[in-house]
Amino acid sequence: MWSTSLSLLALLGSTLAIPNPKISSIRRPGWRPNARRRDLPTDSTDTSSSSPTTTAPKHNIWNSLSNDEAADVIGFLHSRDDLNLTAVEDAGAWDNTILVVDLLAPNKTDALSYMDGEGEKPDRWAIASMLFGATEEPYAQDWVVGPIPITNNSVYYPYTFGTHAPDAKIRVYDIDDHYSLFTDTALEMKDVINDLLNATIENDDDLGSTFDIWGIDPLWHETDENGNDRVIDWVGFWRIPETLQMNHGSINFDGETLLPQGLYMQFDITGRDSSKWFLMGILYGDEYYQSVDEFRSAWKASSFEKYTPNMPGKWINTDQTGKKLCLEEEAPPMSVQPGGQRFKVDEDNKYVEWMDFTFYLTFTRDTGMRLYDIRYKGQRIIYELGLQEAIAHYAGNDPVQSGTSYMDTYYGFGPYAFSQVPGYDMPLYAYCVNTSFHASEISRSHRCGISIFESDLNHPIQRHSTSSYVSVTKGIALTVRSISTVGNYDYNFDYNFYMDGTIETIVRASGYIQSAYYAKNDEYGYHIHDGLSGSMHDHALNYKVDFDILGTNNTLVKHVIEPITKEYKWFNGTRNTMHMVRKEVESEDDGKMNWSANSQEQVIVVNKDAPNKYGEPRGYKIMPSRGGAGMHLTITNSTNLLNSAGFATHAYYVTKQKDSELRASNAWNDYDTANPLVNFDKFFDGENLVQEDLVMWFNLGMHHVPHTGDLPNTVFTTAQGGMVLTPHNYLLSDPSRQSSQQIRIDYDDGEVGDVYTFDSQQATGQVDLTQISWDPTTYGGDVAVRKFPYDPQNPYADTESIV
Known part of the structure; x- marks a missing residue:
């Protein structure tokens, strides 16, 4: 639920519902095949x-599936x-399994009618993603299930309405575990590895405790001399950070992505018969060798460069330090909430009211939090x-960096929206929202996966001073925040609401970079440590904003x-x-656009049928606000993403709104980027955009060339980007004048005459810091409930990360 003071069972009973990462059998075989788990206590913070x-x-009507609903769908x-499903707990690579169960959002026409x-x-429907492994050509497929709750009238069918692939299917080429192929090959050349990588490898255990072996994402497809499609995987060696002993246990700092070793292997993994998989070649120091023997012979030569x-x-x-x-050891400034919380929440409906804004909140496995029915x-x-999607597209002189273009909804933002840390990720007084997701037939809940809080911006929203008075209005904002750690990167997502009717969408990135080995990589990054190069990459995070300005008939204009x-008559x-x-x-046909040079275009969604009293169409302007706003991929016609x-x-x-164009991407596109389930380019089919129901899709991100x-x-x-959505001729004046949080001081000849505070209350008295303190030992991880067979009475602690 929304308040973290609830008991464990209450937490799991009706929380927000969101799916989790893919089951281990379909994760990238080399990407940390053994995810770490840790049992953690529950969080006892009381914010209610x-x-x-x-x-x-x-x-x-957009609320995520409850635990009971998810269990109902899975049991059905x-x-x-005909589906021939196997429980995930008992499944292998040759079984059919349920990957994810989530809510299928209602059609907009039905939603607005209600x-x-x-x-x-509107009836509630689920979308169930299933993996069909009991075939020589395995595939993933999205199915519609409903209405729910399940009755004798419930049905299920492929989600063809919302995809571009036949029968909503996409081929899966790496369902089988290839990791033993990588390790067996590595052990064949352990003498070379020990010398070049400064290691001591004698057996599987040594190898597994020293190196991880993983590489490109997505996989490559090449055509052989006979015209057959071959599936290619390039992998590299990554050193596992050493284990450090702490006061109460041990820790491995998560710096593996800073430890590429510069040794790469290429494999053909076509088909499901492992006996036909083989090593194609080895790369070291930008030299390619077609076999282990050739590599060893070169290594033995006196001219071999190490x-x-x-x-x-x-350093990691x-x-x-x-x-x-x-x-700096003194306590820094901190925010307090002297008058208590100034926004209202309907916990059951995930509905928020703040000043003149209202909105509904939901959460999905693929993309995390989203907002609906935002009213001002x-x-x-x-x-x-x-x-909608987040791409991290790399480049480099080695095939792993060149072949890496993560589409992060494959891994999911919902599963990794871990608990926020009070006083660091959010103010101590923030309102906590627990989030849940359903995947691999287990529901997991993050305690405080979303925070909501009001804060002082530390700058006024308005001010003016003259020789006789000064007028200043506090800058106050409401923030809705979620933080997802998808692999090495931590993404901080904010939606900020301001007193002038503005909404700002912000994304920030921290965490460990995915780096490259330094050898011969000068063209793709800086030499930033002894054996390390910063691997250049683009972040492009796509957002959907479905505007309804005074109705659904809108037009995108550029001023x-x-x-x-x-010439002028007067000159x-x-x-x-x-x-x-x-x-x-x-x-x-003109719906794909870039921001103008020198920001000389004002981009506005208006309702031409609803002008203000001066004849100007009322609307909302959209514009970049900070950092890398508006960044899109540098690479054109990406060889990886196709x-x-x-x-x-x-x-x-900008496109015309269609219920069949729900998402700009699909989490499973990563399986086969040439034949995706959702192809965004197909949204553009010449539809009229004048006074139609419009959807804008914008990118935030950054061009990142890591340095020291x-x-x-x-x-x-x-490392941040932001987009502002702000009223434009929408009202007749600045609405922040409604705020009481302002002051006007009249003065003359250095003496104050009058002070006007407009009935705003100034905080008085003493602050009892014990009332807003937090005990770090209560920080908790995820709570899980098995869905098949359904076991709601036995939740357990279970936190799992990608790396």
Whole structure:
């Protein structure tokens, strides 16, 4: 539930529901095949005592599946003989299993009929992703299941309505475990490895405790001389950080992605017969060898060039190091909430009210938190706002870096939205939202996966001073935050709401970079440690914003500031000046766009049928606000992503809203990027965009060329991007004038005459810090409940990460 004061069973009874990462049998074989688990205590923080409540005007029809609903769907699917499903706990690579169960959002037409009028509440439907391994050509497939709760009238069928692939199927080429192929090959050349990588490898145990072997994502496809498709995997050696003994146990700092060893192996893993898999070649020092014997022979030659080993050490640790800064050990400034919480929550419906904003919150396995039915001053301005996909596209002189283009919804943002740390990730007074997800027939819950809090921006939203008065208004914002650690990167997602009607979407990135070996990589990054190069990469995170400005009939306009040479009646000759040109984006044929040079275009979604009293169409402007806003992929026609990256080629897009175009991507596109389940480019089919229901898709991100300051971790300071959605001729004046949190001081000749505080209350008295303190020993991990067979009475602690 939303308050973390609930008991463990209550926490699991009706929490937000979201699926988890793929089961181990379909994870990338080389990507940490043995995920670590740790049992953790529950979190006992109580944030409920000062939490005002409200009642949502309508049920949250986007609310995630409950534990009971997920169990109901899973049990129903297992009862269908034609699916031939095996319980995940008992399954192997040759079985059919359920990967993920999540809510299928209702069609917008049905949702608006209910939310805006007297229409019936839409039926709830689930989308179930299943892996069919009991075939020579395994595949993943999305199925629609419902209505739920399950009855005799419930049905199931492939989700063809929302995909571009026949029968909503996508081939899976790495369902079988190839890791033993990697390790067997490594042991064949252990003498070479021991010398070049400064290791002592004699057997499987030595190898497994020293190195992980993993590589490209997604897999490559090549055509052989006979025209047959071959599935290719390139993998590299990554050193496992050493184990350090702590006061109460041990720790491995998670710096494996800083420890590439510069040795790579290429394999053909076509088909399911492991006897036909084989080593194609070995790469070291930019030299390619077609066999272990050829590599060993070259190594023995006196002319063979050896490179500096990339070894672990304190340099990968994130603990405090170096000389203590002056006064830095003193407690720093902190935020308090002297009057208690100033927003209201309907816990059951995940509905929030703050000042003139209201919205519903939900959470998905693939993309984490999303917002629906965002209203300002009682009018819906946005139907849906949420992340669609996050690409991290690398480049380098070695095949692993060149072949890595993560599409992170494959791993999922929901599963790794771990508990936030009070006082660090969020203010101590933040309101906690627990989140859950259903995958691999287990439901897991993150305690405090989302935080909601109000804060002072430490700058005013308005000020003006003259020789006789000064007027200042506090800058206050409401933040909805989630943090997901997807592998090596920690993504901080914020939605900020401001007093002037503005909404800002922000993403920040920290964590460990995925680096490259330094040898011959100068063209792709800086030499940042003894054997290390920063591996250049682009982050492109795509968001969907479905605007409804005073209704669903909207138009995207561009008000362009252009230089002009112009004659005026009041001037003799011409003047070099500028003017504004109004343009409309009339068709999806023109729906792929980049931000203009010098930011000379104002991009606005307006309702032409709803002008203000001065005849100007009312609307919301969208514009980059910080960091790498608007970044899209540098690489064109990506060899890795093929037909799966259409949403990342431009800064922003506009399409006509269609219920069949729910997502810009699909988590399973990673399996076969040439033949994706969702191909964003196919959204653009020439539809009219003038006074239609419009959806904008924008990218946030950054071009990241890591430098020494990224060691051991990238910092949020510069690794961030933001987009502002702000009223534009929407109201007749600045709505922040409604705020009481302002002051006007009248003065003359150095003496204050009048002070106006507009009935705002100034905090008085003393702050009892014990009331907002937090005990770090209560920090907890995930709680899990098995779904098949359903066992809701026996939850257990279970936290699992990718690395």
